[in-house]
Amino acid sequence: MRDFSTDHRWLSINTATVRKQGDLVEILDACARRGIRAVAPWRDQVATVGLDAAVRAVRAGELELSGYCRGGMFPADPSRAAEVRDDNRRAVDEAAALGAACLVLVVGGLPQFSRPGSAASKDIALARSQVEDGIAELLDYARNAGMPLAIEPLHPMYAADRACVNTMAHALDLCDRLDPGRTGSLGVAVDVYHVWWDPDLEAQIARAGSERLMAFHVCDWLVPTSDLLLDRGMMGDGVIDIPRIRGWVEECGFAGYSEVEIFSQSTWWEKPMGEVLDTCIERHRSVV
Amino acid sequence: MRDFSTDHRWLSINTATVRKQGDLVEILDACARRGIRAVAPWRDQVATVGLDAAVRAVRAGELELSGYCRGGMFPADPSRAAEVRDDNRRAVDEAAALGAACLVLVVGGLPQFSRPGSAASKDIALARSQVEDGIAELLDYARNAGMPLAIEPLHPMYAADRACVNTMAHALDLCDRLDPGRTGSLGVAVDVYHVWWDPDLEAQIARAGSERLMAFHVCDWLVPTSDLLLDRGMMGDGVIDIPRIRGWVEECGFAGYSEVEIFSQSTWWEKPMGEVLDTCIERHRSVV
Numbered sequence: 001m002r003d004f005s006t007d008h009r010w011l012s013i014n015t016a017t018v019r020k021q022g023d024l025v026e027i028l029d030a031c032a033r034r035g036i037r038a039v040a041p042w043r044d045q046v047a048t049v050g051l052d053a054a055v056r057a058v059r060a061g062e063l064e065l066s067g068y069c070r071g072g073m074f075p076a077d078p079s080r081a082a083e084v085r086d087d088n089r090r091a092v093d094e095a096a097a098l099g100a101a102c103l104v105l106v107v108g109g110l111p112q113f114s115r116p117g118s119a120a121s122k123d124i125a126l127a128r129s130q131v132e133d134g135i136a137e138l139l140d141y142a143r144n145a146g147m148p149l150a151i152e153p154l155h156p157m158y159a160a161d162r163a164c165v166n167t168m169a170h171a172l173d174l175c176d177r178l179d180p181g182r183t184g185s186l187g188v189a190v191d192v193y194h195v196w197w198d199p200d201l202e203a204q205i206a207r208a209g210s211e212r213l214m215a216f217h218v219c220d221w222l223v224p225t226s227d228l229l230l231d232r233g234m235m236g237d238g239v240i241d242i243p244r245i246r247g248w249v250e251e252c253g254f255a256g257y258s259e260v261e262i263f264s265q266s267t268w269w270e271k272p273m274g275e276v277l278d279t280c281i282e283r284h285r286s287v288v
Numbered sequence: 289m290r291d292f293s294t295d296h297r298w299l300s301i302n303t304a305t306v307r308k309q310g311d312l313v314e315i316l317d318a319c320a321r322r323g324i325r326a327v328a329p330w331r332d333q334v335a336t337v338g339l340d341a342a343v344r345a346v347r348a349g350e351l352e353l354s355g356y357c358r359g360g361m362f363p364a365d366p367s368r369a370a371e372v373r374d375d376n377r378r379a380v381d382e383a384a385a386l387g388a389a390c391l392v393l394v395v396g397g398l399p400q401f402s403r404p405g406s407a408a409s410k411d412i413a414l415a416r417s418q419v420e421d422g423i424a425e426l427l428d429y430a431r432n433a434g435m436p437l438a439i440e441p442l443h444p445m446y447a448a449d450r451a452c453v454n455t456m457a458h459a460l461d462l463c464d465r466l467d468p469g470r471t472g473s474l475g476v477a478v479d480v481y482h483v484w485w486d487p488d489l490e491a492q493i494a495r496a497g498s499e500r501l502m503a504f505h506v507c508d509w510l511v512p513t514s515d516l517l518l519d520r521g522m523m524g525d526g527v528i529d530i531p532r533i534r535g536w537v538e539e540c541g542f543a544g545y546s547e548v549e550i551f552s553q554s555t556w557w558e559k560p561m562g563e564v565l566d567t568c569i570e571r572h573r574s575v576v
Contacts, residue, residue, distance in 0.1 A: 040510075061430050113511060155484040157513070166485055197412070199458055223401060224516070228513055239398060
């Protein structure tokens, strides 16, 4: 397992972590100034500054992208299939323009939440089949663009409204069916927040192997958690044994960035950007 | 699948559903007056009125107990093993005195939350082994008392603080190891709120079979959910396809009560007891 204690060369900052404190260009500048080598931006943040300005800021900071957030939200009314397809293809194109290591897929939940305006449904099995179909179609396009797709299983508490793929096992079943040759074009993003509770986690990480472990995200699970979406903790402030999970991932050959992704409405989004980034660096070295 | 539309003979009320509106005797009286035939009380509600008064109210209302809530909370400092053991034995004794169909086990999460004052730990695997040891020990006592134990897998969002058994598969693995003969002394409580998201649910219900399906709990998952613990929805107000899951359970031979268990701080706990119970009856007939 790599030693993170002496530097932060393997730290990446998901730019949602400081999304309230500045625009994407300001965030990338602040990261670069601290010697942070990688980031993972969100599409809405890129859209706000414009793709060209985002590309320039990435180059100016000599930054890598550990991932790009996000494609997905596949379940939708059938009449909106073209909209979903085109939206995801644009995400692939943006990821490629930015030089991202992968496009992270948050696959969507029930159609009324995945693509608001779609007819209400309680059929999660149907949503799951729409997800599989959507990834299958996008995969051809992404392969042509040279952009790997990373399915991110989300915590089961998001099954209805954000992602109906909620375990590593389910995500890897999709990978097995859609990319049986393990070509490196389809894999998973492992976010400790979403999967730490899974008794099958170690085995599923081993099953994934290095071809399919495309991203590793960290934050922490707080007790109590005051909000289902916006109360993620800074690494070390919660209950997740992050080094144990990182050890499992690295045993399988993952040697990429450890990406900090924290949505924290009442704590970290309220602090100055520099303080948050400095804390991420310190915790990356001490508790990840 | 049984037809629930013409009466509510298979409705049970978990008394936490109206815990803010009256004491246990008042709740049991209100249920009996409505022709509700079964309830599932909580230990703290029994303690408030006294076990003898609770037993008298159960008899006066000619009520069955679809379950008794709850034993468990096994992870703890080793020095507190006797306290945990004795507490759970008392729960078995109370359940037997009340004539409960089973004692529901909420197994506990990390020790500092399961039994406050225990040393802080991030080792969920260790907590899980403590749970297994605790159930194994309690099972002997419960068998002698003739009281079946029903492990309730809780939603993964409670893994840290309430229960580190979060899937049917995990609960049934415990059953297989601790009661390989399927004697009926150990099984599971299936609460749709906790397990609706699981892509493996239908298969695990089939695996459980009638010997191990000891309780069936209903409420609904709201989107958005404003609180991790206290924002459960009334059946029909959320996204869970309850009849589909009830169908799976009944296909396996489950023929017991459908127990309504709703913790709802800002909605249902704020309404008069009679209105809540009448709504449970109506929704039991129309959407369960």
